[in-house]
Amino acid sequence: MESAGMIEKSKGNLLSGIGSQLAALIGLIAICIVLTILSPHFLTLSNFFNISRQAAVITIIAIGETFVILTGGIDLSVGSLVTLTSCAMALVMINTNNIVLGVLVGLAVGIGVGFINGFLVAKADLPPFIVTLGMLGIAQGVALVITFGRSMFGLPGTFKWIGQGSLFGIPAPLILVIILFVIFHILLTYNRLGRYILAVGGNEQATRLSGVNVDLMKISAYVISGFMGAIGGIVLSARINSAHPAAGKGYELDAIAAAVIGGTSLMGGEGTIVGTLIGAFMMAVIRNGLNLLNVNSFWQQIVIGVVIIVAVWMDRMRKR
């Protein structure tokens, strides 16, 4: 009886081994087909580039968020961090007219905030939810303080290329997303760090007793999230050619949603960067499609909310 149950289970599992991402991909393709039928403007190269520009920032920070979620944690501060890095960077660029220095300051802020998050979670043993909720407020507050609550314009002219330019006809943000995706996919799948991070989320105790420096892995995950938050901030400022002290508000929730739609388990230990990429693009495609169909933006929020719930529900059903 038991062995029969086991065989059945293992069959289900064989499907789900590749299943979470595959299911999300099928969902994404299905949505694309429907939108192609409904709108003649949907399936065009220019619209795809449009979608990728819109999806870029969320995809980037969602990749970082995925690492944190894989450890069994959560990073609620990444939206505020987008805002903060964007403002800090703009401040430096406007005052020095030095793009490289601005970018470096932005990255340093992101990595620093990520490190503080990770340190508090791993070493002070505080719940990730609390630490990053606190940091959400702090980063947002600092952004308001340094900008005096005002938007900042007058960034160096060439800087906006990162957000608006293109190479061989391909939008620069899309190129950046592809590069980052490849790097972090390899890091998670083929590097020791990725294996350890998955192990920590899968069973922290067992991982510790296997001689893995669990604290270091957790800190690394939050640092990655902070770093990606900073890149997200840079791309966002470049795209809108300015910095606003509320620019990244709520982005953390989109990032979490992207990861979850892509099959990442909020319990940790399960998930892929491919899945997160699909999840982020699914949300962008739905927003874009609803725009093309002239559905008002209030309704878009409702649809996205439904998609998140349905995606996770289907994932659960499939694994049962």
Place this chain on the structure above:
Amino acid sequence: MDNDVILEMRGIRKAFPGVQALDDVNIVVEKGQVHCLVGENGAGKSTLIKILAGAYQKDEGIIRINGREVDSLTPHSAQELGVSVIYQELELIPYLSVAENIMLGQAPSALPGGFISWNKMYRAAKEILDDLGVDIDPRATVKDLGVALQQMTEIAKALSRNADIIVMDEPTSALTDQEIPQLFEAIRRLKAQNKSVIYISHRLEELYEIGDVATVLRDGTYVGTVPVSELSMDKLITMMVGRELKEKFPKDEVTIGEEVLRVENLNRDGVLQDISFNLRKGEILGISGLVGSGRTELARAIFGADPITSGSIYLEGKKVRINSPIDAIKHGIGFLTEDRKGQGLILIQSVQNNITLAFLRNFSPNTFIQRQGETEAASQLVSSLGIKTPSLRQQVQYLSGGNQQKVVVAKWLCGNSKILIFDEPTRGIDVGAKVEVYQLMNELVRQGAAIIMISSELPEILGMSDRILVMRDGQIAGEFGRAEATQEKLLERAISHKNREES
């Protein structure tokens, strides 16, 4: 049927995956009787009690309560029929008062609509507590009470539900010597009220103090029921453990070499006291003792998983500092935890990932994992240990207990660990797989490893160890060579007679 019989369980069978937990077990309890249920760890006591409480369903057998046959029990129907179980982990709500806990779910109401009459409630609770002969303020908050009084509250709660059969699972394990007489007094009062008590305890001397009859279980089978007055301690121990050792323990003769590990005066406040011993190459050192005697804590201390207060550890004669599992693994120590699923394996990950986790560095010289080398190492271990899995990518959670245990063994063999600490290596795996684990141990020591084997199963300890340490209360209470050790000797050292004499 005798009118005095309140509970009758006959021919009870219960199987779990890979284990026959109960095989034709009987227990007959009379009214006003204190019926002791004894047996080694894993003899099936808890399973039997859980069936009675409705937490598990029997596979076969008959249960009669008050002469009436009951086919299937649920936790609710068991309670309705007058069965109440007081587990080791008390099930009180810490922030409510004693009275609220006692009357939980049956608070007297003053007005329609569920408003509680506090006066009535306190009075009712007080009455029950008085009957038990305990002086507790019903208004006191449960979390402020000591364990003994919490236990009394739990007993009172059972009485408030008109329980006729009260099961107490290791009730004295958390009590001090001063508190135990109070519990016994309460049990005597229950007896006087014609209530029946099923009493489970590892402390055999308690049976003589409080018990009327004892039912002995061994390996899930029924050994016998004997009046306590006719039962000598020797006879009881023989009944508990007396089983022939056949080919169940294929112990090989291995030449024992030089010392590989020495522990000197190891202390951990309140847990381990002044522990010294050594371990030699090719040796299997058994550590016996009751659950809670500090065996696992000793293993964790050696492995660096818990901090130590003082003491030294020498490996091959050299003093080493082990502050974390990372240090221990570097020195070639491997630890197979007793809680395989909770601490040994990452259930949602693949066989391969679990096998290589502790020594992943060996396969990733520049931090990138060399998949081919990793897969080769994992598949070699899978075949040499005979791990049955459809593929290396199968998630460990879908393997059987025995195969899961082998994956844990494989994890430590992956990096050539020289000292392996096995904590309850055969818990929850079936007999065939057990023998395979023993053969594996033989193979390991033959290749020059040294093994510390912690086990609650005396036959396993006797069958596989070259030397045996017995632990009690965080100390080493005895050491025996393979030839001189017997189950009786080990059990005698493990069970504290001393405590009672001192008090």
